[in-house]
Ligand SMILES: Nc1ncnc2c1ncn2[C@@H]1O[C@H](COP(=O)(O)OP(=O)(O)OP(=O)(O)O)[C@@H](O)[C@H]1O
């Protein structure tokens with residue numbers, strides 16, 4: 001059953017058409033990755049799913065109901081972290097939990113916040129403010145915040161793009177582990193082909209002209225360790241195929 | 256801990272020195288905040304950290320300011336006697352200093368008189384009670400002339416009263432203007448028109464209104480209310496403008512977070528809008544207090560509020576040979592207090608604001 005469905009979406013900013021003719025259905029428990037070059041409208045697409053933007057034409061539905069605005073059932077991890085700079089890690093997450101679960105008693109709330117801080121490995125930094133965290137740590141707070149709200153679907157906007165290769169790999173493995181643990185529906189935006197293949201069930205390419213390009217199913221068995229994958233012929237073949245499509249689409253756009 | 260120096264003693268000393276230097280580094284920010292930027296290089300030079308480099312810093316932060324003050328005093332001392340006024344020549348630094356000392360002495364004398372007054376009163380009352388004339392016991396307040404320090408205190412109280420009123424009006428209004436473009440469009444023309452109005456223009460209007468509305472025999476005198484409200488009217492604008500700017504320029508991503516979290520309007524203001532606008536609100540408050548202090552002196556002169564402004568005015572009317580020197584004492588006092596008020600706001604601002612990084 002499709003949880004989140006976009007049908008024939010168009011999005012204009014002024015006279016500029018950013019997205020056009022987008023059809024997309026995300027199944028329950030599915031991990032979808034959307035690949036695209038910078039500036040193709042990936043963030044715009046996530047904002048449409050989150051309800052932060054309204055489509056110029058077409059419709060977005062969540063569990064068969066039209067999306068009219070954002071809500072805690074669709075957790076977003078923002079590309080720019082978007083943590084409250086004046087709150088500690090704990091308070092940032094607590095703020096989210098409190099608004100997602102207003103009836104939760106204070107004790108359970110604190111326990112829940114602790115649990116998710118532990119999950120992303122930030123217990124030692126729980127009392128720090130964002131300015132005292134590294135980019136990767138901030139990104140993890142963003143992920144913990146979204147997870148702690150217990151959303152039905154997670155929308156991740158390039159959650160790893162600001163990180164170095166090593167941290168990136170580690171955090172990708174963490175995301176896979178978290179997803180394995182409670183099988184939430186996930187839409188991941190990324191510009192890294194390897195990352196998309198390691199994490200996703202299905203890869204969609206967003207072409208530079210704002211339309212959906214090719215779609216690839218990833219049937220590699222899980223867990224897909226990064227290092228093991230590098231020697232897997234099926235992985236290498238898929239990577240070549242996806243990269244080839246992206247390059248062709250990019251070349252087409254610049255013609 | 257270099258390879259040339261393997262002895263443990265040197266190592267321990269080195270560790271101690273490093274600790275001391277970290278402490279100095281930590282304190283450096285605070286020294287800057289309270290207006291003593293030369294303290295850190297001075298302490299570092301004493302601790303023996305790159306004395307030559309510290310000297311360069313000290314030269315800039317300590318010696319240059321001292322030299323410039325000395326130059327100023329020298330020029331003043333030389334040039335002042337050359338200007339002749341109807342009250343004699345302009346007083347030099349020495350005369351101004353002697354007047355400052357005289358004002359301090361006068362305050363001491365006044366304090367003594369006050370003590371003496373109460374002693375006499377108590378004696379008299381004790382005697383009356385002893386004589387069995389308890390009904391004749393009187394307890395009167397001492398009503399002497401206000402001392403220079405009383406006048407300074409009155410000015411500070413007045414400026415804070417005006418400043419608090421301005422804050423209470425400007426911050427909520429600024430938040431409304433920042434949140435709603437409609438409110439902003441409504442307020443903006445009024446702000447543009449009233450912002451440049453001088454306190455001297457407000458004063459007659461404020462005087463008439465306050466005289467009509469306030470009896471003046473409550474806790475506060477009329478002149479106090481008039482001066483404070485004039486300060487309010489002139490110091491409102493920086494806070495209003497900066498608050499609305501701060502609120503309007505909240506990070507769009509944070510606004511989006513607020514939407515995803517479905518914060519209630521109240522939670523949105525208190526948990527998102529206010530904290531993120533706080534640095535700019537404080538910039539506005541700091542500017543407002545500065546403007547208020549500047550305006551206050553003029554307001555006190557005309558409203559006859561017994562503060563520094565009235566002191567200057569009275570001395571000017573008085574026209575004795577010491578008057579000019581006393582006025583100069585007041586000018587320096589006003590400057591120094593203004594500087595201290597600004598430092599205070601700056602320190603508070605540094606305490607509560609956060610780094611911009613997210
Ligand atoms: N609010 C807006 N108003 C006008 N134009 C916008 C707005 N938001 C995005 N755009 C434009 O839409 C295009 C796509 O932006 P978007 O942020 O969705 O790209 P992206 O794929 O997320 O890029 P990146 O990988 O760099 O994050 C860009 O050309 C951008 O200039």
Ligand SMILES: [Mg+2]
Pocket residue numbers: 042043044079157158
């Ligand atoms: Mg983006």
